[in-house]
Amino acid sequence: MMRLQTLLGEAPLQALLFDLDGTLVDSVPDLAAAMDHALEFCGYPPAGEARVRTWVGNGAPKLVERALTWALEVSEQQAPQAQQRVLLEAFYNAYAEDSSSRSRLFDGVCEALEYWQAAGIKLACVTNKPERFTHPILATFDLQELLPVVVGGDTLPTRKPDPAPLVLACEQLGVSPKNAVMVGDSSNDIQAAHALGMPAACVSFGYNHGAPIQEAGADLLVDHFSDLV
Known part of the structure; x- marks a missing residue:
């Protein structure tokens, strides 16, 4: 948690918003x-x-x-x-x-989410995947209780890189965007977060439309999910 806290400076870290595909799950x-x-x-x-x-x-x-x-x-x-x-x-x-039989969680995901939840950090999933596919995947990997707030690609009229889904997730979690960090794998996640002045941490093993994530301007880039803890 301390590593992500440093991205916010003196503002306390109260929430983490997670992308799904390429961040939590290799779908x-x-x-x-x-x-x-x-x-x-x-x-x-x-x-x-x-x-x-x-x-x-x-x-x-x-x-x-x-x-x-x-x-x-x-x-x-x-x-x-x-x-x-x-x-x-x-x-x-x-x-x-069939949206999940071949998919798998990336290493360290459950352990990290459980750690943050135990630390009192509120967690949400903000994905461009339609909700009707997102919820079954979260259920398959027993992530519903860890990620009680879900904003999908069809929850609002717009999706990432528009910041509106991140704003909605923060509203539903009851926190200010200034106290949250977006965790994703693509330029969409970074652009949506930065539009709100929110830091964006990215994993290097995701998708990012085939482009190098190293060039997308993440505030923190890690090679393993556990490196975010």
């Missing part, structure tokens, strides 16, 4: 399986896990847009909206069937 194997199923259902070739890993982080619609532009070999601006809607529905259907 790409299930996302990739669902995306490949959807691509094949729509008549496109499967993309494979390694490629899907570079597309994750901005929510399912953006993931589908990136998949379709790859499949059609066009720019994102040229991806037909109608085909995106069909592919998105196919992806949601496949992901709803």
Whole structure:
């Protein structure tokens, strides 16, 4: 806790907001399986896990847009909206069937969350994943009691990097953003936090849309979840 406290200076650390995909859970194997199923259902070739890993982080619609532009070999601006809607529905259907059997918690996640909870720090999950997929994943890994507040990608009209989801999470936790730290793995998390003057700590093993997280401007970067404690 002391390492994250230093990011706030003299303001007491009262809450931690956690991204889900790439931060708490390596969810790409299930996302990739669902995306490949959807691509094949729509008549496109499967993309494979390694490629899907570079597309994750901005929510399912953006993931589908990136998949379709790859499949059609066009720019994102040229991806037909109608085909995106069909592919998105196919992806949601496949992901709803299985969103967690291949996923795993990153090392040290449970121990760290339990440590912060015991220390009286309030915890929330702020993700761009739709709520209907987020809650089952948290339940699969027994994280619901550790993360009682959840703000998903469809909870509000906007999602990260817009700061509104972080503001809502702080309101529901009953804390000020000035007493919270965002913990994530991508530029979305950093931009959303910094828009509020909130520090952002990032893990180096996440996704960040395939770009080096070291260049995204995190206030703290760690290689293992336990390094945040």
